[in-house]
Amino acid sequence: MKRIIAVIREAKLEDVKKALIRIGCDGMNISEIRGRGRQLGIKESYRGSNYCIDLIPKTRVELIVKDEDVEEVSQVVIDAARTGDVGDGKIFISPIDEVIRIRTGERGDDAV
């Protein structure tokens, strides 16, 4: 089982969610984060107090998938989230030791 973390644009969340649900990937959790990569910051100014806000609001989508689904799910996310401009985000994939469903106690692939 693998954990897929996708840091995407806030505006792309709906597209990514719909695309994942379409391929049967119903389970996910979302958080609102701020981050930066190569994207330039935003300037704000209040009565001469100037700020460069270089931590930009993004959305973090976390999915747990079976090993054999990793490539398909990643591609679906990429296709839905990509705009071609700097700031589209990144996907991070890492192994997971165990998954347990709280209600039933199922473990492993049955719980994904």
Added chain:
Amino acid sequence: MSAIAALSSGDTAWIIVASILVLLMSIPGAAFFYGGLAKKKNVLNTMFLTLIAFAIIALIWVTYGYSFAFGSTINGIIGAPANLFMSGISPDALNGSIPTMLYIVFQLTFAALTGALISGAVVGRMKTSSWIVFIIAWATLVYLPICHWVWGGGWLMNLGALDFAGGTVVHINCGLSALALILVLGARKEKTLLPHNLTTSILGAAFLFFGWLGFNGGSALTAGGLASSAILVSIVAACAALIMWCIIDAIKVGKPTVLGAITGLIAGLVAITPAAGFVDVPAAIIIGLGASLVSYFAVYYIKERLGYDDALDVFGVHGCSGIFGSIVTGIFASPFINSAASGLLYGNPGQVGIQLLATAVSIVWAFGVSYIIAKVIDKTMGLRVEESVEVEGLDTNLHEESGYNL
């Protein structure tokens, strides 16, 4: 022609409404305007400064404030305290065409607002106990004398100084008092402006605009043409100033800012305040445009050059536009609008001199006495909170409350 004063229910109804509108300028007007501009960790304390100042000054007003401000004058310096705790004033007593009690109420809201406005300069670092002591001393020693001199039958009024709704008594007063206080209080560790909720400030500015029409219109003390004229020129000056600030922003930083727009709006209203019942529409436009120029310069250049921490620009906006408005009232006062006054443009250049005198006296008295009061409080009980409190935020430390538990 009968010499007996008669109650006008029209005038009374309007001044009741106007009083409530001026109260609205303090709460929610100033409270929300300042609260939104402050940092999130200080939002409650910022609003509390307005609430507590209003409450304390209201009580001072009805115990001894009104009497010293508007009692029969002792050599033009101060009023004779004849009606302490409002004793001897019945609901039937009249002041012109409105009940005396109503006049007291109306003036109460002015006094309380002036004190509340000072709070914008001190946000984020002042001890609440010191603020309370300052307000009590300031109201007694700064507001009451200036109010008496300009409105209460004192020497500046007798010299013919024109101040329709409070250019000197309110705006120069709070602006210069604020400046004196923050020079003693000192700058915040982090003195950049980062409004935590600019939408709240816009709401506050809207309430200020709304209430200001009672502030200026009610100062006519009658419900008729003069009040109408005052309201008309107030709206005109406010709008001209808003547009001008947006233009200056567009030239200077490349785009109009919303904070600039509401600041311009307020600057225009400040400047028209002393002139509202004396000038016509063309003059109001000029006054509005000028107010934004003056206050923009004060907020961006003077403050940066001299380095004082007038956190929310009380001196820059109220002080400087108040000075500008009070002086140009001597130029634009038109006998066609108000037969009681005429300025330089109408053949009375001496009025400018009188306005300069009233302006200078207000500046010196407000700044000087406030500075002394601030110094005394600083030496005895201290003005500032501890550094760790300032860094962590005043709301949790001074009130054990948070503005937002979303």
